[in-house]
Amino acid sequence: MTSGTRAAGDNPPVRRPGRVVSTLAELVARLGGELVGDGTKRVSGVASLTSATADQLAYIADSRHRSAISTTHAGALVVGPGERDASDLPRIVVPNPQLYFVAVTRLLHPEVAPAPGIHPTAVVEDGATVAPTAVVGPHVSIGSGAVLGARSVVGAGCRIGAGTTLGEDCLLHANVVVYHDCHIGSRVVMHSGVVIGADGFGLVREGERWSKVPQIGRVLIGDDVEIGANTTIDRGALDDTVIEEGVKLDNQIQIGHNCRIGAHTAIAGCVGIAGSARIGRHCMIGGAAGIHGHLEICDGCTISAFTLITKSIRVPGTYTSATPFMEHREWARNTIRLRQLDKLAQRVRSLERSQVDTLHDEPEGDPL
Numbered sequence: 001m002t003s004g005t006r007a008a009g010d011n012p013p014v015r016r017p018g019r020v021v022s023t024l025a026e027l028v029a030r031l032g033g034e035l036v037g038d039g040t041k042r043v044s045g046v047a048s049l050t051s052a053t054a055d056q057l058a059y060i061a062d063s064r065h066r067s068a069i070s071t072t073h074a075g076a077l078v079v080g081p082g083e084r085d086a087s088d089l090p091r092i093v094v095p096n097p098q099l100y101f102v103a104v105t106r107l108l109h110p111e112v113a114p115a116p117g118i119h120p121t122a123v124v125e126d127g128a129t130v131a132p133t134a135v136v137g138p139h140v141s142i143g144s145g146a147v148l149g150a151r152s153v154v155g156a157g158c159r160i161g162a163g164t165t166l167g168e169d170c171l172l173h174a175n176v177v178v179y180h181d182c183h184i185g186s187r188v189v190m191h192s193g194v195v196i197g198a199d200g201f202g203l204v205r206e207g208e209r210w211s212k213v214p215q216i217g218r219v220l221i222g223d224d225v226e227i228g229a230n231t232t233i234d235r236g237a238l239d240d241t242v243i244e245e246g247v248k249l250d251n252q253i254q255i256g257h258n259c260r261i262g263a264h265t266a267i268a269g270c271v272g273i274a275g276s277a278r279i280g281r282h283c284m285i286g287g288a289a290g291i292h293g294h295l296e297i298c299d300g301c302t303i304s305a306f307t308l309i310t311k312s313i314r315v316p317g318t319y320t321s322a323t324p325f326m327e328h329r330e331w332a333r334n335t336i337r338l339r340q341l342d343k344l345a346q347r348v349r350s351l352e353r354s355q356v357d358t359l360h361d362e363p364e365g366d367p368l
Contacts, residue, residue: 020044020107020109021042021043022042022043022044022107022108024037024038024040024076024092025039025040027092028092030107031100031103031104031107032094033078033092033100035091035092036090036093037076037088037089037091041075041090042055043055043056043057043076044056045108045109046059046105046108046109047074049065049068049069049074050068050071050072052073052074053075054073054074054075057074057075057076057078057101057104057108058074058076058077058078059077059078059079059097059100059101060080060083060097061080061097061098062080062082063082066083066086069086069089070087072089074089075089075090076089076091077091077092078091078092078094078097078100078101078104079091079093079094079097080093080097081093113135113151113153114153116132116133116134116135117135118130118136119136119137119139121138121139122136122138122139122141122142123141124142125141125143125162126144128142128143128144128145128147128148129146129147130142130148131148131149131150131151131168132150133151134148134151134152134154135152135153135154137158138157139156140154140155140157140158140160141158142159142160143159143160143161143162143163144162146160146165146166147164147165147166148166149166149167149169150168150169151169152166152167152168152169152170152172153170153171153172154166154172155171155172155173155192156175157175158172158174158176158178159176159178160178161177161178161179161180161182161197162181163180163181164178164179164180164182165182165183166178167185167186167223168186168187169187170184170187170190171190173189173190173192175193176191176192176193176195176196177194177195177198178196179195179196179197179198179235180197181218182196183220184196184221185222185223185225188223188224188225188226189225189227190226190227191227191228191229191231192230193229193231194227194230194232195231195233196219196221196227196232196233197218197219197233197235198232198234199215199234199235199257200215200235200236200256200257200258200275201256201257202214213237215234215235215236215257216236217235217238217240217241218236219233219234219235219236219240219241219242220240220241221233222242222243222245224246225243225245225246225247228249228250228252228253228269229251230251231249231250231252232253232255233255234255234256234257234259236258237257237258237275238258239258241255241257241260242259242260243255243261244260244261244262244265245263246263247262247264247266248265248267249267250269250270250271250287251269252270253269253271253272253273255273256273256276256277256293258275259273259275259276259277260277260278261279262278262279262282263282264282265281265282265285266284267285268288268305269288270287271286271287271288271289272289272291274290274291275293276293276294277291277293277294277296277297278295279291279296279297280296280297280298280300281299282299283300283303284302284303286302286305286307287306288306289304289306289307289308289309290308291309292308292311295309295310295311295313296312296313296314297309297312298313298314298315298316300316301313301316301317302318303318304319304321304322305322306321307320307321307322
């Protein structure tokens with residue numbers, strides 16, 4: 001075991017936002033953009049148009065928010081070319097204000113990693129390897145044979161199972177659980193309550209009882225993945241569950257065993273993905289959507305919120321199946337009619353056949 005022990009009173013391993021003061025001219029020199037107005041204007045943070053103060057920078061994404069410029073108390077703005085002359089405030093003009101604002105936020109509010117070392121209350125089992133630059137917080141448990149990479153931070157109360165590997169520059173917030181024999185890439189972020197590698201829901205009927213199918217696969221997570229609070233990713237039954245590089249998962253998502261999520265796909269909160277589903281690269285899945293198991297969704301698909309996908313999608317595009325809400329009485333009437341659709345369809349087919357038969361029975365030509 002490689003370790004460095006910190007004093008009990010040291011800060012817990014949670015990255016904290018710092019605070020940097022910069023002039024607009026310095027920002028432009030670092031990040032690019034066209035400076036309009038006073039380049040010596042100093043800003044010490046970012047905020048929204050409605051809440052920003054005189055020492056903060058705000059941005060406007062498009063013309064729909066132009067009206068908020070006249071009432072903002074921000075000291076400076078980031079705007080697109082269309083809003084270049086919409087304000088007299090000092091401003092930076094860029095093609096993509098939102099993306100630029102992200103870069104500015106990282107500069108003005110940098111993450112500050114705590115001092116490396118292992119907290120005295122942590123338990124690191126024999127055979128585990130912890131990089132000297134890693135941070136292991138209070139009451140963390142690291143299993144035998146686990147590997148924790150350089151500069152990774154494991155927050156209070158986390159469990160890293162035996163044989164699991166964690167890459168470099170990862171951040172696990174408090175109370176994350178990664179089961180045994182999983183592989184986590186570099187620069188992975190997991191928020192509190194995440195569970196990686198729990199057993200998949202594998203059961204077979206044995207008479208009147210259920211018999212559990214052993215789940216002997218792993219979870220493999222690529223580089224630059226972020227996983228939201230209380231999201232769960234089950235281990236494979238035989239093959240591995242795979243989350244490819246750059247995937248972004250929101251809070252409270254369930255990913256079943258043997259699923260594969262393609263690189264750079266983004267999935268919003270409360271989505272449920274059943275076992276053995278394969279989702280392509282660069283997909284976007286809206287909140288509370290449901291994906292049946294054993295199907296495939298091709299690259300580049302967008303699934304709208306609350307949509308239920310019950311069969312494979314082979315052609316990229318946007319897919320939607322949610323029914324808009326309505327007043328309850330109207331919904332009840334429509335539901336009754338929906339139940340009658342099959343009978344109605346049969347009647348229509350019967351009428352169509354009767355009409356065809358009638359046409360066939362008519363004499364040809366002029367009877368006179």
